[in-house]
Amino acid sequence: MTATETTPDAGNRSAIEWKLYANMLTTRLFEEALVRWEHEGKMSAQTFPSKGQEAIAIGCCLALERGDAVIPSFRTRGAMVAMGVSVAEQLREFVHSPLAAGDSRDAPHHASWPERGVMPGSTMIGGHLAMAAGLALAMHLERKGEVSLAFFGDGTLGSGDLHEAMHVAGIWKLPLILVCENNGWEMATPWQKVRKTQSLIPYAEPFGFATRGVDGNDALEVYNAARWARATALNGQAVFLDCMTFRAGLYSSHFGEVRGGIENDLAQWEKRDPLKRMAEWLIGNELASAEELERLSQQEQQRIEDAFNSVRSEG
């Protein structure tokens, strides 16, 4: 696989800002296409779009190094993109291609490519965090200088698995990085109904975690926080990154929008869209022009359609 299969044109642009932008663009357009194909009846697998939250998975994964492991949440398609799994490889899981890596037996949002560091997730909210802690324990015992990084939504606070994972990782000083996609909603329940503070840092600190609140809609800030987290975790303290964000898209392609009265919040958060902000950064720093980014977007849309047609003809 070449870099351009995964990131449109980022292969020859080395700046991290370009990679962050290109990966977010791929993820945004890919998920839009996945929802459209399902609604057009071209495939049946459900998509959980990460629109508005893409910077978290991508910023973190681009900060990792060879040998590190990522355990996705159900809303981190960007992790697969940033870990180098091509659009075609991901699509095979959606359409049950005979060439699917995991025989397409798993839900596409937690399909895995262990050789690329993408480990299986879990449909049971929080279930994957025990696996993340187990991986971190193995890495710790083998002393290989690798970290285990897991994503989860703030709705995971009610899952005992999160607390058990924090308990062992904190006390055993495991190289574990827990990354919360803190969008203030648990499906259709706002955070005020289930906890005292929106931040989950007060829950992680007593377990001995190093913690950092992050603007989850700023890809560069996420990337820098994840680099710090990696160094801190390898230095003997597990890390909790609380990434504040807002889901700007549907709960899922099956369920649609489940949150009532969010119009004002949506309008406010759209101004802080991570893809738009990175585009403005690239243009402001004369690393790209608006025309160039528009052309890139069109090329990427075409590349995604071509991948779908080619994967559908495989079986």
Ligand SMILES: Cc1ncc(C[n+]2csc(CCOP(=O)(O)OP(=O)(O)O)c2C)c(N)n1
């Ligand atoms: C153990 C368990 N309980 C309930 C569910 C149903 N469920 C699926 S997603 C979800 C909400 C999770 O909240 P969050 O992770 O914050 O995701 P968001 O709605 O913000 O995307 C729930 C309760 C589940 N999958 N597993």
Ligand SMILES: [Mg+2]
């Ligand atoms: Mg949430």
